[in-house]
Amino acid sequence: MKYSPLDMKYGLDQHISYQHHWVWRNDVFMSSKSLHNGAIFAMSMQGQCLYTGGWDKNINIQELAGDDELEVRAFGTISCSSVVTAILSCQGKLFVGYADKSIKSKPVSCISVMATTVPAFSYAPSFAIKPPHTDANASSFIPPSSLSHPSSFSPLRRRRFTRAPFVAALAPSKGTLGSIRKSLNDFMSLNYWVVRDYYRLVSSVNSFEAHIQKLSDEQLTAKTEEFRRRLGRGETLGDIQAEAFAVVREAAWRKLGMRHFDVQIIGGAVLHDGSIAEMKTGEGKTLVSTLAAYLNALTGEGVHVVTVNDYLAQRDSEWMGSVHRFLGLSVGLIQKGMNAAERRSNYRCDITYTNNSELGFDYLRDNLAGNREDLVMRWPKPFHFAIVDEVDSVLIDEGRNPLLISGEASKDAARYPVAAKVAELLVQGTHYNVELKNESVELTEEGIALAEMALETNDLWDENDPWARFVMNALKAKEFYRRDVEYIVRDGKALIINELTGRVEEKRRWSEGIHQAVEAKEGLKIQADSVVVAQITYQSLFKLYPKLSGMTGTAKTEMPVIEVPTNLPNIRKDLPIQAFATARGKWEQVRREVEYMFRQGRPILVGTTSVENSELLAGLLWEWNIPHNVLNARPKYAAREAEIVAQAGRKHAITISTNMAGRGTDIILGGNPKMLAREIIEDSVIHLLTQQVPNVELASETVSRQVLPKIKVGSSSMALLAKATLMAKYVSKSEGRNWTYQKAKSLITEAIQFSLSYSFEELEELANEDSEFYPLGPTVALAYVSVLKDCEEHCLHEGSEVKRLGGLHVIGTSLHESRRIDNQLRGRAGRQGDPGSTRFMDEMFQKFNFDTEWAVRLISKITNDEDMPIEGDAIVKQLLGLQINAEKFFFSIRKSLVEFDEVLEVQRKHVYDLRQLILTGDDESCSQHIFQYMQAVVDEIVFSNINPMKHPCTWSLSKLLKEYMTIGGKLLHESFGGITDDSLLTSLEQLNDAGSIDIVNFSLPNLPTPPNAFRGIRRKSSSLRRWLVICSDDLIENGKYRTTSNLLRKYLGDFLIASYLNVVEESGYEDKYVKEIERAVLLKTLDCFWRDHLVNMNRLSSAVNIRSFGHRNPLEEYKIDGCRFFISMLSATRRLTVEALLQHWSSPMESLELS
Secondary structure, eight states: OOOOOEEEEEOOOTTOOOOEEEEEETTEEEEEEEOOSSOEEEEEEETTEEEEEETTSEEEEEEEEOSSSOEEEEEEEEEOSSOEEEEEEETTEEEEEETTSOEEEEEGGGGGGGTTTOOOOSSOOOOOOOOTTOOTTOOOOOOGGGSOOGGGOOOOOOOOOOOOOHHHHHOOOHHHHHHHHHHHHHHHSHHHHHHHHHHHHHHHHHHHHHHHHTSOHHHHHHHHHHHHHHHHTTOOHHHHHHHHHHHHHHHHHHHHSOOOOHHHHHHHHHHHTTOEEEOOTTSOHHHHHHHHHHHHHTTSSOEEEEESSHHHHHHHHHHTHHHHHHTTOOEEEOOTTOOHHHHHHHHTSSEEEEEHHHHHHHHHHHTTOSSGGGOOSOTTOOOSEEEEETHHIIIIIGGGSOEEEEEEEOSOTTHHHHHHHHHHHOOBTTTEEEETTTTEEEEOHHHHHHHHHHHTOSOTTOTTSOOHHHHHHHHHHHHHOOBTTTEEEETTEEEEEOTTTOOEETTOOOTTTHHHHHHHHTTOOOOOOEEEEEEEOHHHHHHTOSEEEEEESSOTTTSOOEEOOOSSOOOOEEOOOEEOSSHHHHHHHHHHHHHHHHHHTOOEEEEESSHHHHHHHHHHHHHTTOOOEEESSSHHHHTTHHHHHHTTTSTTOEEEEEOOTTOOOOOOTTOOHHHHHHHHHHHHHHHHHOSOOOSOOOHHHHHHHHHSOOOOOOHHHHHHHHHHHHHHHHHHHHTTTOOOHHHHHHHHHHHHHHHTTSOHHHHHHHHHSOOSSOOHHHHHHHHHHHHHHHHHHHHHHHHHHHHHHTOEEEEESSOOSSHHHHHHHHTTSSGGGOOEEEEEEEOHHHHTTOOHHHHHHHHHHHHSOTTOOBOSHHHHHHHHHHHHHHHHHHHHHHHHHHHHHHHHHHHHHHHHHHHHHHHHSOHHHHHHHHHHHHHHHHHHHHHTTOOTTSOGGGSOHHHHHHHHHHHHTHHHHHHHTTOOHHHHHHHHHHHHHOSOOOSTTOOOTTSOOOOSOOOSHHHHHHHHHHHHHHHHOOSSOOOTTHHHHHHHHHHHHHHHHHHHHHHHHHHOOOHHHHHHHHHHHHHHHHHHHHHHHHHHHHHHHHHGGGGGGGTOOHHHHHHHHHHHHHHHHHHHHHHHHHHHHHHHHHSTTTTGGGO
16 A cells, blocks of 8 residues: 655745645645744654754654544654754754754654654655745746656555654655755755745736736736836836736737746846856746846847847747737847848847847957948947857857958968878878877878978978978868768858757858868868958857846856756656767667667657768668658758757657757647648648749658658638638639749748737638638638647647657767757756656767777677677766866867957957947047047157157157158158258257246247147147146156157157148048048058957967977967057057058048048
């Protein structure tokens, strides 16, 4: 006779007012008891004995008695010295934690009175802690290990209680002790207390719900303007957060039929606080983002919701965007192929959906724009608040590769095919050695000699005829860059496959000549080397946001996150990892496990790490006539990506996929009814509207679709489908069958969107009304609504059957370099409390560079079968240890990249801020920049030729005059052509002996007077400000002749600026044209030198690593030399800008190309 598990439910709300505990059995309320004069903080259960402790500094002991009429009887009390915060009964003792940070044990002897009287069950019931008035949708703080599987619940039966010694009641089982330990670990974690604090906000949101539900649609929409007015009156976002969340929750229910669970409210609060929310797969991260996005959009400064690809950005902007539009906010979408005007309009919306690469490239392109009309982002403050979906994928996986915009091409393209031929001649182990960990190659003496002979050169590293870089890249392309693994060939191009998402990245190219080497290896047209004109890492990009948050499913192992509780407990079974000595054994085991699960009817998802492996497994299954779907980077599969993933939870469905990270489509057990309904509509209508056909599906895919259970639609749906089919025939006939396939797909998409805006009766009226045009759209929408109801019923029934069979089974065919990626694949099973299971398999010996032959011999001796899978804690421990080492290795790479990029980040910010100030500033600020440049150039000339500590007779005055006239060219030659160093020295000596100086009309004695260009208050005040800057700066040492030095700086600076203003006025051009020329020259010179600086910094980052052999820190060397390079770059920029402007206005017809 077994009893069903009991649930002990006790709680304390934000006011710590609950003093009861509630006892439930099989979700049926059994008893309530109040024994404490204050909140209950802790409890422990053994046998029939229940121990509770709390605010009143007592431990109360109760006895559970009875069967169908369960009673909770008080038994005794133990007084304590402080507030009780934790209780654990173990090994005949009570371990008690107190609020004074102490832990004490209470031996059995201190409560020996109970030794003969306290009864005990012969089993230990499991307990779940829940608030007494919990939301039906809310998640509780229940460790998954403390919950029994629903299938283990048995009907209540009458049973006589047996008495047992108290010590027996205190002896926990191994499983119970593990559950207690996990509960205590959760209780003692910082995350537990952080999340518990968020429940205060949940209570506040729930308190608004009844009032918000009574509002009409118009009143609900008007809340947005009300919130904005309140913010305008000085309230903060925190003041309106609870009510705003309640408004979004109600809007989502009305528009999407989806109500935010309490745990999703917590997720939204985490995002609003600028943290990373970790929510398990299927917990509704997309819906969670609406809360923080709406709240922060109320400020009017713009919110960016960043996804990992265009598909998800478009889906979310249409799906979740309907909630924001309903509430009166504007929603924008950034997609590949949009022009500048479209991008500008979308960035100015309240909420903008985009993907990470489009966002980064828009930022870089804006900082290459030639005029303010080309800017697309919200300058001068383009960044306010961002929610990054799959933040671990963006900042960790994509973080290793900076975003680059390339410019002019190199002339070395012809060398790559020659180097590829040489690489084919070289043999690994003889001519070169390979280092797998660092992906590097090293030529041996024999290899160098053979390569030099083949290339007919005496030195591969000859500066005048360099071949070493090309040969090394060719060898790397040969050894490390494999077709259908790292890249695919499509339309004569080598396209990179993202190793973590399995997607093709058409915009990316490997740098430093690797991509050209791969093209040469494949015999493709070589796209010549390019020069980087702008670059930024994702880490630096997202640092630009004053407030940044992220969502992820599995980042705890590598990022600081706040774990949001699941809405329902996770009951997925993670089976032990299996290790194999050979690839043959692994793939055969995968095939057998897939076949076994397929015979049962369970859906199966197989994750592979490359296109090559996915097609290898597909071939094995095809040989055994097992139907399946394949999803990898090839175009014929990628076109059906969302459809394949959405139906991967159907009975008998087998899906082979490259890494599923960031796919963004839930796998629903039984199938996705909306996708199924759409598929039925498309199969019925599209072929009648267009003669074009999409990519032909593989036979295996066709078989897979035929094997899945058919959708049985009702008679009314059949009639509406027939009507839609007939209507499509008439439309096609009337328009001459000239529709494209894309146009037909768009019509169905519009019809589905149309069906969401009207009721079934309204759609019937629209479909039946008389019109000169055929109402194809309303007819298709009507058919879709009817078919969707049938599909929902079918999927519900099939989903129940799949759950009964055990749910989705996930097979990982290889452990990844990170536990996080493995957990992403595992998370596909067991979503929202569904059953499921996972299994990982790996070739541990070959994967981690062990001696494979030795491993095969060892396993053969142990198992008599080299293909036998190996399981066990030791194997798992070794594999996880290797994974952790790999995580540390890649973390060090990312850390190094970030540290090196921080140097460039400071420089980039300075240049881009300066550029935007020039581009978006007014005409006066542009002129001030030019004056500052001119004064800075004069200062550099003066500093390099004088010493304020010594008399002017020791200064290099002749060199100073020569450099000064070189800067001014024709403009200064007439005035200073006859000035000698002696006359300048005489003037400085007279200046040094002068008693007073008129600084407004200042001029050196006996030297040319500056043109009278400083007329008007504005120009005079500008001249005085420059003088104050000269006097207050510390660029020059204090000395006896410091004042003389400063006056020389002012005189030469004023003369240069006044001469420039004078020649501009004499040119006769309008001020608008003059400012356009000035702005163009400023930007052109800045961009030119910044581009060269990026090239130098990239070369420096590679070169400084060699200095480590001299016991010097590469990072410190990079910082020192990088700073020196940057100072030189700014100096050269100022000098060239001044020279170009003076030359242009001195001879405008000769310098027309600058404009």
